[in-house]
Amino acid sequence: MEWAANLFIGFALGYLLLSVLFYLLQDLFFFRPEILPGHFEYQFPFPFEEVHFDMEDGGYINGLYFRVPNAKGVVYYLKGNSRSVKGWGKFAKDFVGKGYDFFMTDYRGFGKSAGRRTEATLYNDAQTVYRWLSDRYPEEDIVVYGRSLGSGIAARIASWNRPRMLILDSPYFSFFYQVRQYGFWLPLKWILRYQIRTDQFLRKVSCPIFILHGTHDRLIPFRQGKLLAKQSEQATLIPITGGGHNNLPDFAAYHDQLYDLLHPSPIDEGRAEN
Secondary structure: OHHHHHHHHHHHHHHHHHHHHHHHHHHHHHOEEOEOOOOOOOOOOOOEEEEEEEOOOOOEEEEEEEOOOOOOOEEEEEOOOEEOHHHHHHHHHHHHOOOOEEEEEOOOOOEOOEOOOOHHHHHHHHHHHHHHHHOOOOHHHEEEEEEOHHHHHHHHHHHHOOOOEEEEEOOOOOHHHHHHHHHOOOOHHHHOOOOOOHHHHHOOOOOOEEEEEEOOOOOOOHHHHHHHHOOOOOEEEEEEOOOOOOOHHHOHHHHHHHHHHHOOOHHHHHHHHO
């Protein structure tokens, strides 16, 4: 029986080692940043300016601010977990073309942004930016938009404030729920450093919530959007038939729905107020 005991010990040590490695290296799994030098110059086909935020803990946040004449409001866009605003800035066209100013930042460790990244700093940095925007726009003119990873952060910000609306693009029920699909064999309850409870945050959001989710999303399955829609009476699920995780802007239905959300009829606005 000694061989069985040795086998068990080997398995236990291997499992422990994998768990420790996951705990220490999980940021490498969840975040795929593109790092840019401070002197990098962004280039886009429409006017913009860079905005910088120095955080109290020494962190530094870099963002892009696109403005249009006679804007109907501003879209605060919280992006996904890859690349930098260098590439994500292209999505500004989907909103400036609909008459809205557009604001986006990089998370710490992405692009020109720097500093130690934790779940708390993700929320606090986003809230700092929201306060900056609320000094420039009435809250009823601020649309919070969260895409993929950013959906949970956007839900947290909307729960702390009173924006005009919250739009979630391909959101996850919670970070734990999403990671468990792939790491179910790990003791995630004890080693996962990011929880990001989108589900809980939505229960505290007072503004209208719209969930845009592709029915063929393989990374964050459509069922998570359906589950989120059940968390709040304010939530409306908008399926994008045939849409995957990274291609919703390729669908005319996405742009039609987005236009309707950003340009509600007087009747729809009256219903939202009631």
